[in-house]
Amino acid sequence: MFENVITANRLDNGTVIYLTRESLWSHALADAWVAEDEDEAVVMMAAGENAENQGIVVGAYLIAAEVLDDTVVAVRLREGIRADGPTRRTDVAGADEISEQAHVPLR
Amino acid sequence: MYRYDEFDAALVTQRVAQFRDQVDRRMKGTLSEDEFRPLRLMNGLYLQLHAYMLRVAIPYGTLSSVQMRMLAHIARRYDHGYGHFTTRQNIQYNWPKLTEVPDLLDELATVEMHAIQTSGNCIRNVTSDPYAGAVADEVEDPRIWGEIIRQWSTFHPEFSFLPRKFKIAVTGSDEDRAAIRVHDIGLRIHRNAAGEVGFEVMVGGGQGRTPMIAKTIREFLPKAHLLSYLEAVLRVYNLMGRRDNKYKARIKILVHETGAEAFADQVEAEWAEIKNGPVDLPASEIARIESYFAPPALDASSHGSTDHELRMTDDAAFAAWVGSNVLDHVQPGYAIANISLKPVGGVPGDATAEQMDIVADLAARYSHDEIRVTYEQNLVLPHVRRDDLYTVWQALVEAKLGTANIGLLGDMIVCPGLDYCSLANARSIPVSQQISERFADPERQRKIGKLDIKISGCINACGHHHVGHIGILGVDKRGKEHYQITLGGKPNQDAAIGAIVGPAFAETDIADAVETVVDTYLGLRADGEEFIETLGRVGMAPFKETLYATH
Numbered sequence: 001m002f003e004n005v006i007t008a009n010r011l012d013n014g015t016v017i018y019l020t021r022e023s024l025w026s027h028a029l030a031d032a033w034v035a036e037d038e039d040e041a042v043v044m045m046a047a048g049e050n051a052e053n054q055g056i057v058v059g060a061y062l063i064a065a066e067v068l069d070d071t072v073v074a075v076r077l078r079e080g081i082r083a084d085g086p087t088r089r090t091d092v093a094g095a096d097e098i099s100e101q102a103h104v105p106l107r
Numbered sequence: 108m109y110r111y112d113e114f115d116a117a118l119v120t121q122r123v124a125q126f127r128d129q130v131d132r133r134m135k136g137t138l139s140e141d142e143f144r145p146l147r148l149m150n151g152l153y154l155q156l157h158a159y160m161l162r163v164a165i166p167y168g169t170l171s172s173v174q175m176r177m178l179a180h181i182a183r184r185y186d187h188g189y190g191h192f193t194t195r196q197n198i199q200y201n202w203p204k205l206t207e208v209p210d211l212l213d214e215l216a217t218v219e220m221h222a223i224q225t226s227g228n229c230i231r232n233v234t235s236d237p238y239a240g241a242v243a244d245e246v247e248d249p250r251i252w253g254e255i256i257r258q259w260s261t262f263h264p265e266f267s268f269l270p271r272k273f274k275i276a277v278t279g280s281d282e283d284r285a286a287i288r289v290h291d292i293g294l295r296i297h298r299n300a301a302g303e304v305g306f307e308v309m310v311g312g313g314q315g316r317t318p319m320i321a322k323t324i325r326e327f328l329p330k331a332h333l334l335s336y337l338e339a340v341l342r343v344y345n346l347m348g349r350r351d352n353k354y355k356a357r358i359k360i361l362v363h364e365t366g367a368e369a370f371a372d373q374v375e376a377e378w379a380e381i382k383n384g385p386v387d388l389p390a391s392e393i394a395r396i397e398s399y400f401a402p403p404a405l406d407a408s409s410h411g412s413t414d415h416e417l418r419m420t421d422d423a424a425f426a427a428w429v430g431s432n433v434l435d436h437v438q439p440g441y442a443i444a445n446i447s448l449k450p451v452g453g454v455p456g457d458a459t460a461e462q463m464d465i466v467a468d469l470a471a472r473y474s475h476d477e478i479r480v481t482y483e484q485n486l487v488l489p490h491v492r493r494d495d496l497y498t499v500w501q502a503l504v505e506a507k508l509g510t511a512n513i514g515l516l517g518d519m520i521v522c523p524g525l526d527y528c529s530l531a532n533a534r535s536i537p538v539s540q541q542i543s544e545r546f547a548d549p550e551r552q553r554k555i556g557k558l559d560i561k562i563s564g565c566i567n568a569c570g571h572h573h574v575g576h577i578g579i580l581g582v583d584k585r586g587k588e589h590y591q592i593t594l595g596g597k598p599n600q601d602a603a604i605g606a607i608v609g610p611a612f613a614e615t616d617i618a619d620a621v622e623t624v625v626d627t628y629l630g631l632r633a634d635g636e637e638f639i640e641t642l643g644r645v646g647m648a649p650f651k652e653t654l655y656a657t658h
Contacts (some may be wrong), residue, residue, distance in 0.1 A: 012134065012160035013204035055136045059154065077587060078525060081534075082156055086526040088454060088536045 004041050005032035005065045005072060006048045007082065008057035016082050017057060023047055025057065030084040032064055032072050108171055108477065109254050109399040111219045113302070118261070126150045127209035134206065149229075151222025151429035152208055156529045159199045161208060162225040163215060167235035167246045167253035167277070168196030168480040172471040175478050177218040179463035185211045192448060192456045194520055194571055196234050196480040197225055201527055214569060223261060228269045230260035230341070234276045236284045237479040240402060241489040243437045246296045247304055251397050252333060255388065258396075259334050266341050270348035270356040273341070274313075281600060286482055288312045288321045289574055291358045292340060299327045306333060310340060310370070313361030315570035318604045319359040319624045321369035324374060325587035326577035331393070332378075335386040336632060339378035340354070343370070398428045402438075403475035405489050409440030418497045427549060428500050428511040442493050444474070446486040446503060447510040447518060451547045452540050455521040458508075465506040474501050483520055485513065515552040515626070517559060519654045524564030524581060525588075531564035533581025533588035533614075538562055541618040548623075554624055558638045559598070574598035576639050577624055579617065590617040594624070595642055608647060609655050620654055627653045 006019040007029075007043030017025040018032035026032070035041040041062055064075035074080040081087060111119075129146045132138040138146075146210075147153075151162040163178070170178075178198055182190045185207055186200040193199055203211060215221055224232045233253045240248045256275055259265065266273070276287040279296040287293030293309035306328045312321030328336050344358045347365070362370045419426045434443040446466060449455050458466075466486055470478045473495045474488035481487060493501055503509040512518045519542070522528065524535030539562055546552055561575030565582075572578030578593035589611035596605030612620045627650050632641040642650070 009154060009158065014154060014202075017621060042475055052140070053136075055134060058140050060213050077588065078156070078531075081525055085157060086536075087534065088526060 002035070002037055003065050003067065004035045004062045005029070006044045006060055007062035007063055008048060008051065009080070011055055011058045019044055019047055025051065029072050032065065034067060034072055041082060109396070115219070119221045119637045121210045122150070122221065123209060123216055126212060126650060130205060130209055132457055141374065145227070148226040149462070150212070151225035153226065155201070155441050156203040156445055156527055158202045159205055159208070161203045161211070161222055162193070163198050163200070163220060163222050164225050164232040165196050165198060165480050166232055166257050167239070167250045168237050169250060170478040170480065172467040172478070173475050174218045174220055175463050175467035175470065177215060177220065179460040179467065181211055181214065182460040182463065189457050189459045192458065192480050192484050192486070194482045194484060194569060195232060196482055197232060220620060221363055223521065226525060228271050229267050230263065230273045230275065233257055233481060234285055236278045236280060236441055237481040237490060238284060238434070238486050239279060241436050241443050243435065244282055247279045249277040249296055252294065252296070253277050254396050255334065255393070256337070270350045271353070273358065283599040286571070286574065286598040289314055289598065290321065292337065293321045299618055303329065305329045308336065310369070311359040313357055313359040314571060314573045315357070316354060316566045317360065318568065318573040319363060320602045320604065322362060324371035329392070332382055332387055334388065335382045335384065336378055338381060338386050342372045342377050350375060360470060403443055403477070405438045405490060406492070407438070409492055409494070410496050415493045415496065425497060425500055427553070428509060430494065431511045431515060432513045433496060436490065440493055442491050442496060443490040444491045444496060446488065446508050446512045447484050448511050449512060449518050449543065450510045451505055451517065451543050455519055455539055462506050462508055465508070469499055469502055470571060478545050483518065485518070511549055513554060514557050516555055516558045517548050517552055519543070520561040520572035522563050522574070529566060531581065532583040533564050533590065535562045535564040535570055535581060536618055538579060538590060542621050545618045545622060555629065556637050560621070565640050571598065573603060573604045574602065577621060582611055584611065588614045590614065592620060592624070596640070597639060606647060609651055618621060623653050
């Protein structure tokens with residue numbers, strides 16, 4: 001089944017973000033707009049390129065995702081780590097900051 | 108330590124101002140990402156898996172306390188409270204904000220630091236022996252030449268757009284503590300038969316997808332001609348190196364395809380044209396730079412008291428730390444104290460801001476204000492009085508920096524892997540943590556003896572797996588992390604590339620596989636034999652047999 005989302009990094013601070021159905025950008029993969037066919041993905045990529053041109057994001061690209069129990073999850077480990085952060089560095093400041101940011105849509 | 112002159116200071120300050128303007132234009136949209144990317148890379152700023160990553164240069168791995176405190180401040184103010192010391196003796200920050208990087212660089216410049224030559228296809232930050240100036244087996248302090256190379260190579264207009272990145276390492280001892288044979292150029296200071304001091308010049312070493320040991324193209328180069336000879340090597344490479352294929356662009360491929368002898372002939376021909384030109388420094392300038400590396404004012408009357416010996420007898424944990432982490436200093440009564448950044452279950456090479464501050468304080472008080480970073484991702488206090496070791500050790504233990512495992516199994520080189528790196532195929536850090544937890548018992552590690560495990564998350568080999576006694580390479584097999592084991596690599600004067608032992612292991616099996624290799628060695632070793640010696644004697648077969656017997 002074709003299920004893709006668009007991810008990128010914020011230009012100003014580099015953090016990982018995802019395009020939402022409202023054409024906003026969220027730090028949470030769970031908020032991502034999931035394209036269910038190639039036509040929808042083309043529309044999403046156009047939104048990504050537009051955001052690049054506006055200097056909001058950098059390096060937008062499509063990733064494979066799937067919806068499990070109503071939650072969007074990445075198919076590849078690499079993208080799972082990008083979404084959730086390093087798997088082994090929970091003992092230092094900063095991890096909380098990222099998780100707090102995770103559900104703040106960017107305008 | 109070297110102090111910036113007005114030219115160094117102006118150069119770095121101007122570069123920060125330029126980058127501030129470039130960031131400003133990027134944010135305003137007048138620079139596209141394609142235009143901006145090479146500019147940010149020239150300032151050490153990458154875009155990694157999660158965020159921007161800034162690599163800060165630590166020339167030849169030498170830091171003062173003030174500089175280390177600044178690195179701690181940067182971690183706290185601009186990052187997430189920690190930094191990662193790398194195999195090129197640098198430090199990386201994983202979370203800086205693009206808009207704050209100019210301010211960060213401004214602050215670094217106040218302590219004579221920067222991120223120049225930490226990225227791009229230029230001559231990268233030069234590396235060296237972390238014990239330089241403190242060991243007895245040294246012909247001369249290699250940092251003098253590291254600094255001369257730094258000054259020559261920084262913004263060198265001819266070598267700013269080489270076919271690929273270019274790494275130079277210098278050592279002043281026969282014992283190689285800088286892995287010079289796996290660098291694009293390795294330089295070993297030594298004496299010739301006439302007693303003159305010069306360099307053995309090795310070219311074309313490297314790791315990555317095509318690992319190679321450097322070839323000696325000149326047994327003895329008089330010191331005074333180093334820069335003109337390096338210029339000749341770089342000129343031949345710049346002209347002849349491949350630019351059509353990124354994977355064949357390093358000088359190792361050129362040397363391999365040309366043949367070391369023919370390559371040396373080309374270098375000699377080029378050198379003959381320029382050796383008496385303006386490139387080489389006058390003796391007065393060499394002496395000026397040399398003066399910055401004068402030995403610290405050590406107490407010649409200090410020979411270590413009975414108090415130190417009593418501590419060794421009374422405190423087994425301290426004695427164990429001295430046994431693995433402390434080395435003799437050239438000056439009797441002093442010692443070189445290694446600080447392991449490899450606690451059990453920790454992230455190899457990481458240090459928190461608080462730990463950096465503590466190391467800075469200890470260096471200021473007990474090590475003549477000097478700290479070194481090793482390519483094995485540890486720190487060093489190079490000039491500690493033996494009588495101060497116990498106090499230093501106690502402070503290190505309290506800061507969780509007192510792990511007694513230098514050179515032992517737990518002292519692994521580990522790249523950031525898929526936890527941070529956008530190039531990686533598999534994670535490295537969790538594998539190292541599994542292994543370090545499996546072998547957490549320090550007594551067990553001491554019984555195993557010297558053993559280098561090195562882990563890379565992809566074939567770019569930032570974790571030096573090719574030269575690990577046990578090398579571990581992460582690969583992606585149909586979306587799952589797997590790990591290939593190599594055996595027999597060596598990074599030092601007997602450098603060798605490890606050989607693949609067999610099919611890769613799943614993440615869940617890799618710690619078991621390492622344990623099998625270690626147990627096989629323990630079953631086979633003769634008295635006093637290190638792992639690498641046993642492997643050399645018995646070969647791969649017994650290890651293959653035990654590793655794959657049940658597969």
